[in-house]
Amino acid sequence: MTTTTWLWIGFNLFVLAMLAIDLGVFHRKSHTVGFKEALGWTAAWIALALAFNLGVWHFAGGAKALEFFTGYVIEYSLSADNVFVFALLFSYFAVPAHYQHKVLFWGIMGALVMRLGMILLGAALIAKFAWIIYVFGAFLVVTGIKMLLKSDEEIHPERNPLVRLFKRFFPVAPAFRGDHFFVRENGVLLATPLFVVLLMVEFTDVIFAVDSIPAIFAVTTDSFIVYTSNVFAILGLRSLYFALAGVMDKFHYLKTGLGVVLAFVGAKMLLTHTAYKIDTLVSLGIIVAILSAAVAASLLRPKPKSANLPPAEPEAAPSREP
Numbered sequence: 001m002t003t004t005t006w007l008w009i010g011f012n013l014f015v016l017a018m019l020a021i022d023l024g025v026f027h028r029k030s031h032t033v034g035f036k037e038a039l040g041w042t043a044a045w046i047a048l049a050l051a052f053n054l055g056v057w058h059f060a061g062g063a064k065a066l067e068f069f070t071g072y073v074i075e076y077s078l079s080a081d082n083v084f085v086f087a088l089l090f091s092y093f094a095v096p097a098h099y100q101h102k103v104l105f106w107g108i109m110g111a112l113v114m115r116l117g118m119i120l121l122g123a124a125l126i127a128k129f130a131w132i133i134y135v136f137g138a139f140l141v142v143t144g145i146k147m148l149l150k151s152d153e154e155i156h157p158e159r160n161p162l163v164r165l166f167k168r169f170f171p172v173a174p175a176f177r178g179d180h181f182f183v184r185e186n187g188v189l190l191a192t193p194l195f196v197v198l199l200m201v202e203f204t205d206v207i208f209a210v211d212s213i214p215a216i217f218a219v220t221t222d223s224f225i226v227y228t229s230n231v232f233a234i235l236g237l238r239s240l241y242f243a244l245a246g247v248m249d250k251f252h253y254l255k256t257g258l259g260v261v262l263a264f265v266g267a268k269m270l271l272t273h274t275a276y277k278i279d280t281l282v283s284l285g286i287i288v289a290i291l292s293a294a295v296a297a298s299l300l301r302p303k304p305k306s307a308n309l310p311p312a313e314p315e316a317a318p319s320r321e322p
Contacts, residue, residue, distance in 0.1 A: 004224075007224060008224065011224075011228060011231075015112070015231060015235070018048075018235070019105075019109065019235075037242070038239045038240075038241075038242035038243040039239075039243050040239075041236075041238075041239035041242075042236060042239040042240055042243050044239075045232065045235050045236035045239060046236060048232065048235075049072055049232035049233075049236070052068075052228065052232065053065055053068050053069050053072070056068050056225075063280075064220075064222070064225060066280050066281060066284070067219050067220040067222065067225050067280060068225050068228065068229050069229075069284070070219045070280055070283060070284045070287070071216040071219050071220065071225060071226060071229035071230075072229040072232055072233055073284065073287060073288065074212070074215050074216055074219065074229075074261070074265065074287060075212050075215075075216060075229055075230050075233035075234075076233040076236065076240075077258065077261065077287070077291050078208065078212045078215065078258060078261075078262075079208075079233055079234075079236075079237050079240060082204060082205065082208055082237060082241075083237070083240055083241045083244055085204050086104070086201065086204070086241050087241070089197055089200050089201065089204070090103075090197070093193055093196070093197050095176075095193075095194065095197055096176070098179075099176070099179045099194060100241075100242075101238065101242075102179050102194075103194060103197055103198050103201060104201065104237070104238040104241060105238065106181075106198055107198055107201035107202055107205065108234055108235065108237065108238060110202045110205075111202065111205040111209070111234055112231060112234060114202075114205070114206060114209065115205075115209055115213065115227070115230050115231075115234070116227060118209055118213055119213055119223055119226050119227050119230065120223060122136075122213055122214065122217055122223075122226075123217075123221060123223035123226070126217065126221050127221075133217065133218075133221075133269055133272060134269070134270060136214035136217055136218070136266075136269055137214075137218065137266045137267070137268070137269030137270040137272075138266065138270065139214060139266065140214055140215055140218070140262050140263065140265055140266030140269065141262075141263050141266035141267060141270070142266075143262050143263075143266070144259045144260065144261070144262030144263030144264070144265075144266060145259070145263055146259075147255060147256075147258060147259030147262060148256060148259035148260065148263070163196060163199065163200065166191070166196070166199060170191050171188060171189075171190050171191070172190060172191045172192070172193065172195075172196060173185070173190040173191065173192045173193065175192075175193065176192055176193055176194055177190075177192045177194075179194065180192055180194070181194055181195035181198065182195065212230070213226070213230070214269075215261075215262060215265045215266075216229060216230065217269070218265045218266070218268045218269040218272075218283075219265075219280060219283065220280075250298060250299070250302065250303070251294070251295055251298040252298050252303040253294045253295075253297040253298040253301075254291075254294050254295065254298060256294060257290050257291050257293065257294025257295075258291075258294075260290050260294075261287055261290050261291065264283075264286060264287070264290070265283075265287075268283055
């Protein structure tokens with residue numbers, strides 16, 4: 001599948017068409033995405049991913065279909081951390097709810113391009129240096145353990161080196177200018193705080209991609225399967241955010257579960273060329289069981305109210321200067 005050019009072209013044309021419909025038809029005007037709308041879009045993206053999976057099964061066989069589905073589950077579950085960070089960013093910058101979809105839309109467009117490059121690079125490295133898979137595996141084990149051990153960290157966007165570098169070379173308006181990323185005032189081109197939020201979203205995706213892409217390489221080295229499973233998970237990330245942002249704090253054990261998943265996937269990579277190699281179907285069952293246990297534990301042992309994060313700033317609040 002990795003050598004069939006028309007598959008890559010056709011898939012990317014399909015993705016661009018879906019994004020054009022999304023932005024040009026359903027979200028042509030900025031509006032607040034409600035819970036029901038978010039659930040509908042979440043279901044739609046999941047249905048498209050499953051339909052694509054059926055196509056993989058029909059044309060490439062059950063093994064490839066299982067690889068795609070497992071990779072999709074891994075990537076989609078790891079996206080939960082992205083959702084939590086997005087909520088913190090939007091709250092910190094007091095981004096009005098009806099502008100958030102536009103930020104995530106263009107953030108995902110950038111993420112698709114960056115992840116394609118990272119996936120092709122990773123596939124090339126594995127093909128040329130087979131031992132690199134052990135480096136990826138060890139990295140995931142260490143990352144998973146660190147996620148289990150470290151406590152929740154506060155996010156300080158104003159300290160981000162990317163934000164500081166951008167502000168050094170480009171003037172930023174003190175407040176939002178509608179849903180615009182750039183405006184010209186008094187003959188000077190200014191970036192708006194909304195564009196700074198977009199930069200933070202892109203930066204966050206790169207950080208998370210460093211974990212998630214090696215994790216899918218533990219399932220398959222087929223770059224087309226890795227890419228398509230990533231893309232479908234990313235496409236559903238916006239609606240997942242709008243559906244879960246208000247209740248993410250209830251799933252406080254999910255981060256622990258994701259740490260266990262990363263460590264397990266890393267161990268799977270380390271065992272790839274041994275007699276203890278873990279079958280893909282077994283891996284899928286273990287990953288689903290870990291995530292289900294984390295969600296169940298969160299519901300059975302709710303987080304104390306005093307430990308909850310403060311609510312997001314009201315929509316009418318002025319934006320923070322980045």
